[in-house]
Amino acid sequence: MVEHRPFGTALAHLTLLIGIAILAFPVYLAFVASTWDAATIANGKMPLTPGPLFLENYWRTLFVGTSGTTRQPVGGMLFNSFVMAMTIAIGKIVISLTSAFAVVYFRFPFRMTIFWLIFVTLMLPVEVRIYPTYKIVADLNMLDTYAGLTIPLIASATATLLFRQFFMTVPDELVEASKIDGAGPMKFFRDTLVPLSVTSVAAMFVIQFIYGWNQYLWPLLITTRDDMQTIVIGIKKMIVTQDALTEWQLAMATAVLAMLPPVLVVIVMQKLFVRGLVETEK
Amino acid sequence: MAEVVLTGVGKTYAGGVTAVTDVEFTVPDGAFCVLVGPSGCGKSTLLRMIAGLETITTGTVSIGGRVVNAVEPAERDIAMVFQNYALYPHMSVYDNMAYGLRNRGTPKAEIETRVREAARVLELGDLLARKPRQLSGGQRQRVAMGRAIVRKPQVFLFDEPLSNLDAKLRVQMRVEIRRLQRSLATTSVYVTHDQLEAMTLADMLVVMNKGRVEQIGAPLDLYRRPETLFVAGFIGAPPMNLIDVAIGPDGLRPVAGDAGIVGGLGIAVPATGARLGIRPEHLHVVGDEPAPEGGIALSYTVSAVEAVGAETFLHGRLGATGPDVVIREPGTIAAAPGTVRRVVARRDDLHLFDRETGRRIPLDA
Numbered sequence: 001m002v003e004h005r006p007f008g009t010a011l012a013h014l015t016l017l018i019g020i021a022i023l024a025f026p027v028y029l030a031f032v033a034s035t036w037d038a039a040t041i042a043n044g045k046m047p048l049t050p051g052p053l054f055l056e057n058y059w060r061t062l063f064v065g066t067s068g069t070t071r072q073p074v075g076g077m078l079f080n081s082f083v084m085a086m087t088i089a090i091g092k093i094v095i096s097l098t099s100a101f102a103v104v105y106f107r108f109p110f111r112m113t114i115f116w117l118i119f120v121t122l123m124l125p126v127e128v129r130i131y132p133t134y135k136i137v138a139d140l141n142m143l144d145t146y147a148g149l150t151i152p153l154i155a156s157a158t159a160t161l162l163f164r165q166f167f168m169t170v171p172d173e174l175v176e177a178s179k180i181d182g183a184g185p186m187k188f189f190r191d192t193l194v195p196l197s198v199t200s201v202a203a204m205f206v207i208q209f210i211y212g213w214n215q216y217l218w219p220l221l222i223t224t225r226d227d228m229q230t231i232v233i234g235i236k237k238m239i240v241t242q243d244a245l246t247e248w249q250l251a252m253a254t255a256v257l258a259m260l261p262p263v264l265v266v267i268v269m270q271k272l273f274v275r276g277l278v279e280t281e282k
Numbered sequence: 283m284a285e286v287v288l289t290g291v292g293k294t295y296a297g298g299v300t301a302v303t304d305v306e307f308t309v310p311d312g313a314f315c316v317l318v319g320p321s322g323c324g325k326s327t328l329l330r331m332i333a334g335l336e337t338i339t340t341g342t343v344s345i346g347g348r349v350v351n352a353v354e355p356a357e358r359d360i361a362m363v364f365q366n367y368a369l370y371p372h373m374s375v376y377d378n379m380a381y382g383l384r385n386r387g388t389p390k391a392e393i394e395t396r397v398r399e400a401a402r403v404l405e406l407g408d409l410l411a412r413k414p415r416q417l418s419g420g421q422r423q424r425v426a427m428g429r430a431i432v433r434k435p436q437v438f439l440f441d442e443p444l445s446n447l448d449a450k451l452r453v454q455m456r457v458e459i460r461r462l463q464r465s466l467a468t469t470s471v472y473v474t475h476d477q478l479e480a481m482t483l484a485d486m487l488v489v490m491n492k493g494r495v496e497q498i499g500a501p502l503d504l505y506r507r508p509e510t511l512f513v514a515g516f517i518g519a520p521p522m523n524l525i526d527v528a529i530g531p532d533g534l535r536p537v538a539g540d541a542g543i544v545g546g547l548g549i550a551v552p553a554t555g556a557r558l559g560i561r562p563e564h565l566h567v568v569g570d571e572p573a574p575e576g577g578i579a580l581s582y583t584v585s586a587v588e589a590v591g592a593e594t595f596l597h598g599r600l601g602a603t604g605p606d607v608v609i610r611e612p613g614t615i616a617a618a619p620g621t622v623r624r625v626v627a628r629r630d631d632l633h634l635f636d637r638e639t640g641r642r643i644p645l646d647a
Contacts, residue, residue, distance in 0.1 A: 173368035176335050181382035181429075182356035191381070195372040 027259070034058070034253035041248040053249065061253040066238055074254050077231040080149075081213055082261060084230060087150040088212030089205050096159035096204070097197065101189055103160070104167040105175070115164075122157040126218055134221055144225045153218060159204050166200050167193065202272035210262045231258045284346030284359075284436035284469055285311050286332065291341035293327050293493075301327040303493045304341070309486060312467040314460070318480035319490035320516070326441055328490070329473045333439050334358050346436050356385075361430035362439040366446060367422045369414040369429075375401075376410040379428045393432075400428040403462070420451045427459070431466065438463070440472040444479065456482060477517055481505070489513050507633075511640040514559045514633055523565070523607045525600065526637065527558045554638040562595070562610035564631035567623045576629035582607065583622050589613060 029048075033041050036051035065073040102108075103115045126133060133152050142148030170193065178188040194201075219230045229237070235258060238251040266273070286309040293302040302324040309315040317325040330336040332343055334355035342349050350358050361382075369378050376397055383393045401407045404424045414422055423443060430438055443459070444452045460483055463470050474480050480487055481501045489496040489504065489512070497509045501517075508514035514522045565580075573579035583602055588595040596609040596617055609625065617623065634643040 171366060171368065173364045173366055174370065176333075176355075177362070177364065177368040177370075177429075179335065179355045180333065180360065180362050182385035183381075187385065192370055192372075198372075 027256075030252045030255050034061075034249055034256055036249055038245065038247050038249055042245065057249050057253050058257075061250050061257065066247050066250050072226045072229070072234070074231060074234060074257060076227055077229055077234040077254075078257060078261075080146075080228060081230040081232065081258070083146055084149050084215065084219070085209045085212035085261070087146065088153050088215075089208040091150065091154035092156040092159050092208045093201055093204055095154060096156055096163050097194065097201070098189075099160050100163035100167055101193065104164055105185065118157050118160050120157075121155065122161075126153060130217070130221070137222060142222075144223055144228045148222050149219060149228070149230075150212075153212065153215065156208070159208065162200060162204060163197065166197060170196060199272050199275045202269050202275075206265055206269045206273045209265050213258075213262050234258075285309060285344075286315075286437055286469055286471060287342075287344045288328075288332075289342045289344075291328070291331065291343060292339050293324070293331060293336065294339045301493055302331070305490075305495050306341075307488060307495065307498050309469055309471060312469055313485045314463050314470045314472065314483055315486045315488060316472045316474060316480040316484035317488045317490060318474055318477055318516075319496075321475055323490045324493040325473045325475075325490050329439055329441055329471060332437070332471060333360055333362050359436040360439055361433045361435040361437075362441065363423075363426045363430050363443045365442045367414075367426040367443075369422060369425055371414055374411050374413060375406060375417070375425050375428075378414065378425055379432050382429065382433050396432045396434075397428075400432045403431070404428050419447050420455065423447060423455055424458075427462070431462070436469065438468050438470040438472075440470065442474055443472075444474070445476075452479075459483065478519065481517070489516060491516075507642075508559075509642050511557060511559075511635045511637075514635065518561060520562050520595065520608050520610070522559045522561050522633070523605075524635075525558045525560075525605050525607070527556050527634075552636050552638070552643070554636065556643060557635045557637050559633035559635060560607075560627050560631065562608045564627050565607070565609045565625050566627070567596070567609065567611060567615060567617065568626050569624070571626070573626045574628045577627055578629075578632065580607075580625045580627075581622060582609070582625040584617050584619050586619055587617055 029046070032048060032050055033046065034057055035054040036047065037053055040047065040051065061073070062075040062078075063073045099118065103111060103118075137143060137148045137152060140148075142151070174192060175188060178192055183191060214232060215230070216232050216236075220233055223229050223233070231254065235251060235254050238247065238254060240246050288305050288307055291302060291305040292300070294300045305328060307315075317328060319325045327336055331338050332345075334350065334353060338351050342351055344350060345358055345360065370381065373381065379397045379400060380393045383396065388396075397410070398407075401410055404427060406421070406424055406428060409417060409421060409425075414425065417425065423446075426443065440459070444455055447455060456479060459472075472483060474483075484501050486498065487501045487504050488498050491512045496516075497504055497513045504513060505517055508517060508522075511524065515524060565582075567582070581601055582596075582598050583600075584596050584598040586597040588597070590613075592613050594611050594613050594615050594617070596611060596615075598607060598609070599605065600607050602622075611617075629645065632645060634645055635641065636643055
């Protein structure tokens, strides 16, 4: 809209504000809950302003843990989640960049077959192949390891496709100019293709980091030791449905802590992320 | 410095399409050779074969006495300027020029000197830190040239380097390329579809059509004495008038339309017919004077007059209904559409071609 009408502008802002309120209120509530004691939350009259126990609750969550269920401080879980999300994101990007490079720039037998095989895996996420994948990981003694947690999730058709599409828009003359300039294939990849892909890589990193961070089912299966669990599982384990009293203030603090790294990643990478999805620099 | 020698060079693609057939020529050391022809004539393919970006199906290409058929582009000691410049978008102007040298392990100080020198010659001194996207088309073009000259290669290859520029800049860059090539005296092969560019740049012009070489020679020789119909029609703007002729009772006459040509040429026209070529500037509107010795006179109906100042182009027909003919006269001529004029041409300015084979029929035999 290009017109300037004060009423229209006000209406638009009001709509946006309502939307933000709807989205942000539960998050705010989680934060508020994490600053009171268990009794205040449990009595049914939840206060709407932060309480006095912010430091104490977060300290306990991070370094002590709940008194019953998870037995582990959340600090360790944060670390596990971080390692998992980073490994998955970086691993996916490295593998996808190189496989897209191979598929686009090299003429080898069954090139298209291989491309389609990669493509088909889009239809086979971990949830579909969970039993065989688990069996392999277990047989390789990778249960309760970071490798077992991340490797099965690294292979990615999505990122390969994205990079393939991007590489196909890179003009052939750049390859030829590199050839004449004396750059071999790997040098072309390192000196030209990767620097040109920076924005796409950033976009992929954001998406894959959040994908890795939010993994629930796979870590649930693969980790049995308390010191290997991720924060997403930690939250679930803190909420007891049986007879015990859930320490809601700690569960909420964990939820808030679990939210922070993805939010930070998005904020830091936002500019590159948007550019990576919108524009191609050539 | 090197000669480029092509011997029986041909290219057939995997699908069986033949792009280039039996090309044979030698570019002397330091010469500026222009490959010209309509799109799809194989000129770019030929250039890419010299560069090593395209494999050679038959024949050999040698640069500086070394057969390079199986040599990688980087090892051929050539530099290429691409149509869309192909600058590395993420590198600064300096890095774009230095990249090839770095890959060859040239010492840092040497790179610095060479890039600065190229930047000075091409007036890019202030732009070395910029990225290609911050440059104008002409500046990018100059960076692409700079990337080629810092390498000090044996041969420069240009693939339609000016076609992405606007008309004014094109003329300017054309002059600059010529000047630069002269001062560096590096053997160059240049591809273009623009015959004006070809005429003004070349020491040696190679006209190509349908994957074959039509004629090779100095630009003005080709202009004055085209060996084939294709060259006659391709070189020169506006193009040469080509009229189908047959031998009539009173000498040469056009096949289509009524009479018009007076004066036989005294030579045998092949049974398959011939085509008479006359450049627009070689036809002169006259009064009652007779045709020049051995030449021809035509009756010409003016249908349109284009006065562009220094010169005037007449469009019209031979006789009343004959083929279209364009005449180029000095701007001082007065001619009105609809009038019938007498037009003459000297024998030396006439070109006769076999209509079947397209070959030139010598008039001075």
